[in-house]
Amino acid sequence: MRVLIEAKSRYHHGDLRAQLLSAVQQLIETKGHANFSISEASRLAGVSSAAPYKHFADKPAILKALVLECMERMSAKMLAAIADLPVGSKERIDALGQTYVDFAREEPGMFRLVFGLTEAHQGDDELSQAGQQVFGIVIQATADCLGVEASAPEAQERAYMLWSFVHGHSFLVIDGKVEAQKMSVDETKLLNGISTAVLQI
Amino acid sequence: MRVLIEAKSRYHHGDLRAQLLSAVQQLIETKGHANFSISEASRLAGVSSAAPYKHFADKPAILKALVLECMERMSAKMLAAIADLPVGSKERIDALGQTYVDFAREEPGMFRLVFGLTEAHQGDDELSQAGQQVFGIVIQATADCLGVEASAPEAQERAYMLWSFVHGHSFLVIDGKVEAQKMSVDETKLLNGISTAVLQI
DNA sequence: TCACATATGTAATCATCACTTACATTGTCA
């Protein structure tokens, strides 16, 4: 908060781009990515509603930047989660899954944004490349676990199975379906059970 | 189209409620459930922007009506899909999964709506009951397959695993992540592989 | 047949938003 006030006292903001992204992220968590407005984000950052256009071409560009940053954080978290675990261990798989679900729970708005982006972004190379990087971590861990190369179709198939499952569980959690079904899910057991099942088909 | 024109010629629309729901559904498929507006739905139905409020209290009420109708269709499709397959067979599981994914592909907008409803609906009994009905079909088929009662924790756990997976795959498909990863997924093989894995843990 | 309550629809108003244009301030570097 102090940062915002201080920054406002000068004509040039200093780091408006970053603060805008932060404001938008905050708005997305509270109102959903389809309901935030640039105007409101500007207000939050303490600048005029025209200022953002010096840093971003339009609304989709802001979302794209946010998603890229989000995916990098996701990558970093995943890599950190497996860093201390032995290569080729099943624990790595489970740790990746847990990290994924944790991320969804911590930032449901951003999580939905990353995966529910509009058609405007569908063909974007930069975005799909960032996505491949994240998925690549899962593929590598799966391949190591299976004792094959990451390029092996088997590794890709199993990794996709794991991803689908964790992805689905994440959505069911943040959309409140687990509670709605009056189910209590032991998540550790669940993740462990799934990876066991998928790896030993 | 003819219906719309004909209806517009009269002062009283005739069946505005149903036509509004249909218009909203159409908009949801093209713009997403967070981006449709009552005004635009009214325009589609050929009435003023205030007319809908004579039939629905507010926006959430319209969405709820749509979701309920959607879930009923989903239930019906799932029941139809397993009707001719033997009770307790794994084919039933796979057929349910395929139906689920097909539905998501055919009506991605509605699919997202059903699962991404706002907090306003989170505690709604009618909705969670409809959800339980759909999930109940999966639980029953899983229980039959395992040879246990539907109330058995084992059945619920396995059913949830299957649901998570199919749910995740559905989202990845409609969000274009499968293409984005330059992956070609053999869906039949995938569904079969997953059910095999989950059932024989 | 005819007043009238009710259901249904409209017009008008007001707020908000994305984005633009014209201009102001600041930092920087030749």
Add this chain to the structure above:
DNA sequence: TGACAATGTAAGTGATGATTACATATGTGA
């Protein structure tokens, strides 16, 4: 130092949406 790039503001445009006050059709009962 002085030109210029970068970054900000003020004001405005056109589109869209929610809400409200008002208008009309229609079935009903006397």
